[in-house]
Amino acid sequence: MAEVSAQLRIEAPAEKVWARLTDFSSYGDWNVTHVGFPQGTPAAPGPAATYQENMRLMGFPAEVTWTVEExxxxxxxxxxxxxxxGVHLGMRYALTPDGDATTVRVDGDFMGAAVSLMAGKLKDSATTALDESLRKLAALVA
Incomplete structure:
Protein backbone atom coordinates (compact mmCIF):
# COMPACT_ATOMS: atom_id res chain seq x y z
CA MET A 1 0.00 0.00 0.00
CA ALA A 2 1.11 3.56 -0.67
CA GLU A 3 -0.36 6.46 1.26
CA VAL A 4 0.01 10.10 0.26
CA SER A 5 -1.15 13.44 1.57
CA ALA A 6 -0.86 17.13 0.83
CA GLN A 7 -2.21 20.26 2.43
CA LEU A 8 -2.44 23.90 1.42
CA ARG A 9 -4.00 27.04 2.84
CA ILE A 10 -5.94 28.70 0.02
CA GLU A 11 -6.83 32.39 0.25
CA ALA A 12 -10.49 31.89 -0.65
CA PRO A 13 -13.63 31.02 1.31
CA ALA A 14 -14.54 27.33 1.62
CA GLU A 15 -17.69 27.76 -0.51
CA LYS A 16 -15.62 29.01 -3.45
CA VAL A 17 -13.03 26.24 -3.08
CA TRP A 18 -15.77 23.60 -2.76
CA ALA A 19 -17.55 24.88 -5.87
CA ARG A 20 -14.39 24.45 -7.97
CA LEU A 21 -13.38 21.16 -6.33
CA THR A 22 -16.71 19.54 -7.20
CA ASP A 23 -17.18 21.13 -10.65
CA PHE A 24 -16.25 18.26 -12.93
CA SER A 25 -16.46 20.46 -16.04
CA SER A 26 -13.27 22.22 -14.88
CA TYR A 27 -11.61 19.25 -13.16
CA GLY A 28 -8.74 19.17 -15.63
CA ASP A 29 -7.96 22.85 -14.99
CA TRP A 30 -6.42 21.99 -11.65
CA ASN A 31 -6.19 18.20 -11.18
CA VAL A 32 -2.89 17.30 -12.87
CA THR A 33 -3.58 13.54 -12.97
CA HIS A 34 -6.91 14.03 -14.77
CA VAL A 35 -6.99 13.20 -18.49
CA GLY A 36 -10.74 13.06 -19.13
CA PHE A 37 -14.06 11.40 -18.48
CA PRO A 38 -14.55 8.55 -21.00
CA GLN A 39 -18.34 8.62 -20.69
CA GLY A 40 -18.66 12.40 -20.73
CA THR A 41 -18.48 14.85 -17.87
CA PRO A 42 -20.45 13.47 -14.93
CA ALA A 43 -23.01 15.52 -13.04
CA ALA A 44 -21.95 17.15 -9.80
CA PRO A 45 -20.91 14.47 -7.31
CA GLY A 46 -23.15 13.41 -4.47
CA PRO A 47 -23.50 10.56 -2.00
CA ALA A 48 -22.90 7.13 -3.63
CA ALA A 49 -22.45 8.66 -7.12
CA THR A 50 -20.24 6.68 -9.52
CA TYR A 51 -18.23 7.91 -12.49
CA GLN A 52 -15.29 6.90 -14.65
CA GLU A 53 -12.13 8.93 -15.07
CA ASN A 54 -9.07 8.56 -17.27
CA MET A 55 -5.94 9.43 -15.30
CA ARG A 56 -2.19 9.49 -15.74
CA LEU A 57 0.22 8.87 -12.89
CA MET A 58 3.91 8.05 -13.19
CA GLY A 59 3.43 8.29 -16.95
CA PHE A 60 0.96 5.40 -16.97
CA PRO A 61 -2.61 5.83 -18.20
CA ALA A 62 -5.40 4.34 -16.13
CA GLU A 63 -9.18 4.25 -16.28
CA VAL A 64 -10.64 4.35 -12.79
CA THR A 65 -14.24 3.77 -11.73
CA TRP A 66 -14.91 5.98 -8.70
CA THR A 67 -17.67 5.79 -6.10
CA VAL A 68 -18.33 8.68 -3.74
CA GLU A 69 -18.01 7.32 -0.19
CA GLU A 70 -18.29 10.48 1.87
CA GLY A 86 -6.43 -4.88 -9.43
CA VAL A 87 -5.37 -1.50 -8.07
CA HIS A 88 -7.73 0.16 -5.59
CA LEU A 89 -7.48 3.88 -4.90
CA GLY A 90 -8.93 6.29 -2.40
CA MET A 91 -8.95 10.10 -2.37
CA ARG A 92 -10.30 12.28 0.42
CA TYR A 93 -10.49 16.07 0.24
CA ALA A 94 -11.22 17.84 3.54
CA LEU A 95 -11.83 21.60 3.73
CA THR A 96 -11.34 23.56 6.93
CA PRO A 97 -12.62 27.15 6.79
CA ASP A 98 -10.42 29.80 8.39
CA GLY A 99 -12.05 33.21 7.96
CA ASP A 100 -11.66 34.22 4.31
CA ALA A 101 -9.24 31.34 3.70
CA THR A 102 -9.56 27.56 3.57
CA THR A 103 -7.13 24.79 4.41
CA VAL A 104 -7.49 21.92 1.97
CA ARG A 105 -6.06 18.54 2.94
CA VAL A 106 -5.93 15.64 0.51
CA ASP A 107 -5.25 12.08 1.62
CA GLY A 108 -4.88 9.26 -0.86
CA ASP A 109 -4.10 5.59 -0.79
CA PHE A 110 -3.24 2.99 -3.39
CA MET A 111 -3.55 -0.76 -2.80
CA GLY A 112 -2.96 -3.88 -4.86
CA ALA A 113 -0.21 -6.22 -5.98
CA ALA A 114 1.02 -3.83 -8.69
CA VAL A 115 1.34 -1.07 -6.10
CA SER A 116 3.64 -3.09 -3.85
CA LEU A 117 6.16 -3.38 -6.69
CA MET A 118 6.53 0.39 -7.04
CA ALA A 119 5.16 1.88 -3.81
CA GLY A 120 8.07 4.28 -3.26
CA LYS A 121 7.98 5.77 -6.75
CA LEU A 122 4.19 5.89 -6.71
CA LYS A 123 4.18 7.72 -3.39
CA ASP A 124 6.68 10.32 -4.64
CA SER A 125 4.85 10.83 -7.93
CA ALA A 126 1.41 11.05 -6.32
CA THR A 127 2.59 13.48 -3.63
CA THR A 128 4.10 15.74 -6.29
CA ALA A 129 0.84 15.58 -8.27
CA LEU A 130 -1.26 16.43 -5.20
CA ASP A 131 0.95 19.39 -4.31
CA GLU A 132 0.80 20.74 -7.87
CA SER A 133 -2.96 20.17 -8.07
CA LEU A 134 -3.57 22.11 -4.86
CA ARG A 135 -1.43 25.01 -6.12
CA LYS A 136 -3.43 25.07 -9.36
CA LEU A 137 -6.72 24.92 -7.44
CA ALA A 138 -5.57 27.84 -5.29
CA ALA A 139 -4.71 29.90 -8.36
CA LEU A 140 -8.17 29.28 -9.87
CA VAL A 141 -10.12 30.38 -6.80
CA ALA A 142 -7.90 33.25 -5.61
Whole structure:
Protein backbone atom coordinates (compact mmCIF):
# COMPACT_ATOMS: atom_id res chain seq x y z
CA MET A 1 0.00 0.00 0.00
CA ALA A 2 1.11 3.56 -0.67
CA GLU A 3 -0.36 6.46 1.26
CA VAL A 4 0.01 10.10 0.26
CA SER A 5 -1.15 13.44 1.57
CA ALA A 6 -0.86 17.13 0.83
CA GLN A 7 -2.21 20.26 2.43
CA LEU A 8 -2.44 23.90 1.42
CA ARG A 9 -4.00 27.04 2.84
CA ILE A 10 -5.94 28.70 0.02
CA GLU A 11 -6.83 32.39 0.25
CA ALA A 12 -10.49 31.89 -0.65
CA PRO A 13 -13.63 31.02 1.31
CA ALA A 14 -14.54 27.33 1.62
CA GLU A 15 -17.69 27.76 -0.51
CA LYS A 16 -15.62 29.01 -3.45
CA VAL A 17 -13.03 26.24 -3.08
CA TRP A 18 -15.77 23.60 -2.76
CA ALA A 19 -17.55 24.88 -5.87
CA ARG A 20 -14.39 24.45 -7.97
CA LEU A 21 -13.38 21.16 -6.33
CA THR A 22 -16.71 19.54 -7.20
CA ASP A 23 -17.18 21.13 -10.65
CA PHE A 24 -16.25 18.26 -12.93
CA SER A 25 -16.46 20.46 -16.04
CA SER A 26 -13.27 22.22 -14.88
CA TYR A 27 -11.61 19.25 -13.16
CA GLY A 28 -8.74 19.17 -15.63
CA ASP A 29 -7.96 22.85 -14.99
CA TRP A 30 -6.42 21.99 -11.65
CA ASN A 31 -6.19 18.20 -11.18
CA VAL A 32 -2.89 17.30 -12.87
CA THR A 33 -3.58 13.54 -12.97
CA HIS A 34 -6.91 14.03 -14.77
CA VAL A 35 -6.99 13.20 -18.49
CA GLY A 36 -10.74 13.06 -19.13
CA PHE A 37 -14.06 11.40 -18.48
CA PRO A 38 -14.55 8.55 -21.00
CA GLN A 39 -18.34 8.62 -20.69
CA GLY A 40 -18.66 12.40 -20.73
CA THR A 41 -18.48 14.85 -17.87
CA PRO A 42 -20.45 13.47 -14.93
CA ALA A 43 -23.01 15.52 -13.04
CA ALA A 44 -21.95 17.15 -9.80
CA PRO A 45 -20.91 14.47 -7.31
CA GLY A 46 -23.15 13.41 -4.47
CA PRO A 47 -23.50 10.56 -2.00
CA ALA A 48 -22.90 7.13 -3.63
CA ALA A 49 -22.45 8.66 -7.12
CA THR A 50 -20.24 6.68 -9.52
CA TYR A 51 -18.23 7.91 -12.49
CA GLN A 52 -15.29 6.90 -14.65
CA GLU A 53 -12.13 8.93 -15.07
CA ASN A 54 -9.07 8.56 -17.27
CA MET A 55 -5.94 9.43 -15.30
CA ARG A 56 -2.19 9.49 -15.74
CA LEU A 57 0.22 8.87 -12.89
CA MET A 58 3.91 8.05 -13.19
CA GLY A 59 3.43 8.29 -16.95
CA PHE A 60 0.96 5.40 -16.97
CA PRO A 61 -2.61 5.83 -18.20
CA ALA A 62 -5.40 4.34 -16.13
CA GLU A 63 -9.18 4.25 -16.28
CA VAL A 64 -10.64 4.35 -12.79
CA THR A 65 -14.24 3.77 -11.73
CA TRP A 66 -14.91 5.98 -8.70
CA THR A 67 -17.67 5.79 -6.10
CA VAL A 68 -18.33 8.68 -3.74
CA GLU A 69 -18.01 7.32 -0.19
CA GLU A 70 -18.29 10.48 1.87
CA UNK A 71 -19.92 13.72 0.86
CA UNK A 72 -20.45 16.66 3.20
CA UNK A 73 -21.02 19.80 1.11
CA UNK A 74 -18.41 22.42 1.82
CA UNK A 75 -16.39 20.05 4.02
CA UNK A 76 -15.54 16.54 2.73
CA UNK A 77 -15.44 14.83 -0.67
CA UNK A 78 -14.08 11.27 -0.52
CA UNK A 79 -14.03 8.62 -3.23
CA UNK A 80 -12.93 5.01 -3.59
CA UNK A 81 -11.87 3.71 -7.00
CA UNK A 82 -10.98 0.57 -8.92
CA UNK A 83 -8.30 0.78 -11.57
CA UNK A 84 -6.41 -1.58 -13.84
CA UNK A 85 -4.37 -4.56 -12.61
CA GLY A 86 -6.43 -4.88 -9.43
CA VAL A 87 -5.37 -1.50 -8.07
CA HIS A 88 -7.73 0.16 -5.59
CA LEU A 89 -7.48 3.88 -4.90
CA GLY A 90 -8.93 6.29 -2.40
CA MET A 91 -8.95 10.10 -2.37
CA ARG A 92 -10.30 12.28 0.42
CA TYR A 93 -10.49 16.07 0.24
CA ALA A 94 -11.22 17.84 3.54
CA LEU A 95 -11.83 21.60 3.73
CA THR A 96 -11.34 23.56 6.93
CA PRO A 97 -12.62 27.15 6.79
CA ASP A 98 -10.42 29.80 8.39
CA GLY A 99 -12.05 33.21 7.96
CA ASP A 100 -11.66 34.22 4.31
CA ALA A 101 -9.24 31.34 3.70
CA THR A 102 -9.56 27.56 3.57
CA THR A 103 -7.13 24.79 4.41
CA VAL A 104 -7.49 21.92 1.97
CA ARG A 105 -6.06 18.54 2.94
CA VAL A 106 -5.93 15.64 0.51
CA ASP A 107 -5.25 12.08 1.62
CA GLY A 108 -4.88 9.26 -0.86
CA ASP A 109 -4.10 5.59 -0.79
CA PHE A 110 -3.24 2.99 -3.39
CA MET A 111 -3.55 -0.76 -2.80
CA GLY A 112 -2.96 -3.88 -4.86
CA ALA A 113 -0.21 -6.22 -5.98
CA ALA A 114 1.02 -3.83 -8.69
CA VAL A 115 1.34 -1.07 -6.10
CA SER A 116 3.64 -3.09 -3.85
CA LEU A 117 6.16 -3.38 -6.69
CA MET A 118 6.53 0.39 -7.04
CA ALA A 119 5.16 1.88 -3.81
CA GLY A 120 8.07 4.28 -3.26
CA LYS A 121 7.98 5.77 -6.75
CA LEU A 122 4.19 5.89 -6.71
CA LYS A 123 4.18 7.72 -3.39
CA ASP A 124 6.68 10.32 -4.64
CA SER A 125 4.85 10.83 -7.93
CA ALA A 126 1.41 11.05 -6.32
CA THR A 127 2.59 13.48 -3.63
CA THR A 128 4.10 15.74 -6.29
CA ALA A 129 0.84 15.58 -8.27
CA LEU A 130 -1.26 16.43 -5.20
CA ASP A 131 0.95 19.39 -4.31
CA GLU A 132 0.80 20.74 -7.87
CA SER A 133 -2.96 20.17 -8.07
CA LEU A 134 -3.57 22.11 -4.86
CA ARG A 135 -1.43 25.01 -6.12
CA LYS A 136 -3.43 25.07 -9.36
CA LEU A 137 -6.72 24.92 -7.44
CA ALA A 138 -5.57 27.84 -5.29
CA ALA A 139 -4.71 29.90 -8.36
CA LEU A 140 -8.17 29.28 -9.87
CA VAL A 141 -10.12 30.38 -6.80
CA ALA A 142 -7.90 33.25 -5.61
Missing amino acids: YEPGRVFATRGKGPM
